[in-house]
Amino acid sequence: MPNLQLFLKEYLRVDDTGANSYIATFNAILYVTPLLSAVLSDTILGLYLTILIFSFVYMAGLCLLTLSTIHSISQPWMVHVSLLFLIAFGAGGIKSCVNVMGVQQFHPEEHRALITRYYTYFYACINAGSIFGGVVTPILAESVSFTASFAFPLVAFVVATVAFVAADMMGRYVKPKPQGSAV
Numbered sequence: 411m412p413n414l415q416l417f418l419k420e421y422l423r424v425d426d427t428g429a430n431s432y433i434a435t436f437n438a439i440l441y442v443t444p445l446l447s448a449v450l451s452d453t454i455l456g457l458y459l460t461i462l463i464f465s466f467v468y469m470a471g472l473c474l475l476t477l478s479t480i481h482s483i484s485q486p487w488m489v490h491v492s493l494l495f496l497i498a499f500g501a502g503g504i505k506s507c508v509n510v511m512g513v514q515q516f517h518p519e520e521h522r523a524l525i526t527r528y529y530t531y532f533y534a535c536i537n538a539g540s541i542f543g544g545v546v547t548p549i550l551a552e553s554v555s556f557t558a559s560f561a562f563p564l565v566a567f568v569v570a571t572v573a574f575v576a577a578d579m580m581g582r583y584v585k586p587k588p589q590g591s592a593v
């Protein structure tokens with residue numbers, strides 16, 4: 411988040427308190443949205459469609475945030491909409507579904523050991539990606555530009571989404587129908 415805090419202070423001329431409040435609001439939305447996406451996936455959309463829809467919302471947010479760093483077209487509303495709505499809702503919406511969909515690709519009885527291994531690798535990759543992004547994006551912001559620093563996760567997420575859709579097009583996923591909400 412130091413990259414985001416610096417961006418808010420430099421581009422929006424927000425003071426430390428304002429930047430901290432902004433980031434706290436972003437995090438609140440990010441951590442509440444999984445409840446909404448869990449209900450949507452369980453009752454209406456299923457996991458695959460929920461992940462896909464929220465991925466496109468997230469991608470739109472990353473794109474708008476990247477565009478907001480270009481001085482000739484930058485507007486404060488672009489940052490607000492991209493961060494507080496698109497990125498927070500998109501990331502939060504994916505958060506509660508992606509690990510569940512991954513584990514649904516295994517038979518619960520026949521693949522117990524694989525399920526355990528899946529969760530280990532899943533969380534290791536999530537944390538490694540977070541560390542990598544947390545190191546690379548500030549370096550890009552400092553040595554290249556904020557545009558490069560925000561374009562990097564955008565490109566990575568586009569590649570991930572294309573891979574997700576391509577695997578579906580090849581018939582690689584088990585996609586159970588929505589069963590009703592546990593809530």
